[in-house]
């Protein structure tokens with residue numbers, strides 16, 4: 175019995191954004207059809223206060239794989255030149271329970287999170303969406319720019335970040351790589367004003383976006399606030415939007431943007447229109463008018479990591495990539 179060890183370079187080489195968007199569609203449809211097991215994740219705060227350890231198990235019937243992502247989130251890592259997300263995705267076969275692969279989780283998280291937002295944007299944003307606002311300038315800002323360009327004809331990008339210098343650095347690099355007009359701006363409000371697509375990709379704990387700033391018809395991907403006590407959107411932003419989530423149960427337990435908006439009375443208990451999987455199966459309608467504001471509240475769930483990891487594992491096996499380690503009989 176051998177396990178295939180796959181690095182971040184292997185993941186990046188074998189998981190193009192366009193492919194990953196399709197993989198997210200497959201996984202979320204499978205989940206909506208009841209062909210997956212997706213418990214809530216566990217997040218343990220580290221006793222030194224430097225971050226948390228998240229454990230995210232799941233199983234998919236198609237592709238046939240079970241597994242778990244174990245990931246640390248360490249916001250202080252950037253000062254040391256390290257990614258704030260570190261960990262592994264472990265895959266198991268579902269017939270004999272054999273461990274199949276251990277993959278770098280930072281790269282999978284980077285790509286699959288943006289791919290889920292790409293899927294949401296494809297399903298919900300106006301077809302002609304061309305102005306993009308990125309709030310945050312870290313790993314997810316980079317991958318979200320790629321994902322948004324994969325699904326909409328993005329022409330102009332405004333990026334805001336808590337540290338202006340980081341926004342400027344991001345803008346210079348993204349403009350050079352993409353050939354697009356990418357401009358760093360001083361405030362979140364300037365970034366959001368007039369944007370067709372807004373992606374919130376920060377570690378903010380309190381709102382950085384106010385509802386009244388959002389242009390009619392825009393689509394928002396809210397990605398950064400993954401705990402019930404943190405939020406990037408104020409109650410008005412959530413109240414103005416038709417809201418979709420990756421998983422209802424996760425949103426009800428982990429989405430500070432929604433939970434805190436409900437607690438302050440901005441929205442009712444039935445404000446979430448559905449899961450992305452409901453859009454894929456046709457159970458729920460998406461955008462209903464050009465001026466409607468739509469919101470994808472992203473928590474990130476284990477089936478996304480499994481679908482992405484399985485694809486990388488299969489491609490790596492076919493291509494002879496990775497390091498196979500024997501664990502015995």
Ligand code: NDP
Pocket residue numbers: 247249252258259283287309310311312313314315335336337338340341375376377378379382397398399400472473474475
């Ligand atoms: P990075 O560490 O690479 O970047 C973090 C970004 O957040 C930086 O732009 C930083 O700004 C900004 N930031 C940090 N703290 C604050 C704050 N208090 N107020 C405003 N901005 C802040 O992280 P990633 O890009 O990997 O992830 C971004 C967010 O998305 C994180 O919160 C992460 O936990 C979450 N995430 C969500 C996933 C999902 O599936 N929904 C998956 C992966 C990540 P600056 O550098 O300018 O100071």
